[in-house]
Amino acid sequence: DQQVKQNSPSLSVQEGRISILNCDYTNSMFDYFLWYKKYPAEGPTFLISISSIKDKNEDGRFTVFLNKSAKHLSLHIVPSQPGDSAVYFCAASEFNAGKSTFGDGTTLTVKP
């Protein structure tokens, strides 16, 4: 049972345009959602998060949107830069749980 799903394994966008990465979840007990970025040969690094009481959180070029009724969240990157090229993981946690559940990841390629 895959509780966190990223249905697009890859995404390619032009520099300066918007990148939209999507994530769906099935567990209604998830309370906290995070996006991590991962470069090859490195560990994931935290990017942005959102709690279930919010529907939007913004940090510079990165915005995460949460639609609880649809059990869907998305990460918007505007404008996209070549340095954003990486694998992006969506993750979710239940309140004060001891773990985060990760999606399969989406490989973003930003072309100059």
Add this chain to the structure above:
Amino acid sequence: EPEVTQTPSHQVTQMGQEVILRCVPISNHLYFYWYRQILGQKVEFLVSFYNNEISEKSEIFDDQFSVERPDGSNFTLKIRSTKLEDSAMYFCASSGSLAGASDTGELFFGEGSRLTVL
């Protein structure tokens, strides 16, 4: 900037051998985790650790696995008798609060230890 460090970066071992992967979490963090990523697959939770005991573990974390915090700085993952399917990148992570605690529950990951079982 504080970071999580892991050793070794790559270990090759024979099937059936014991392996110990080491991690130094961020010094003021209280929660510690091991995740793994089999090549081309998702990042999978193995175990979380707090106050010198396991908080939660996954189905993957069977009797072949154990974790320990032998001193005030190290956090280790031991695999007693490695199998071919244990080949993966193992990530240690730490956090200042429990995963799922709003605003501060993000994990800080190390660069990983690649385990190859032959």
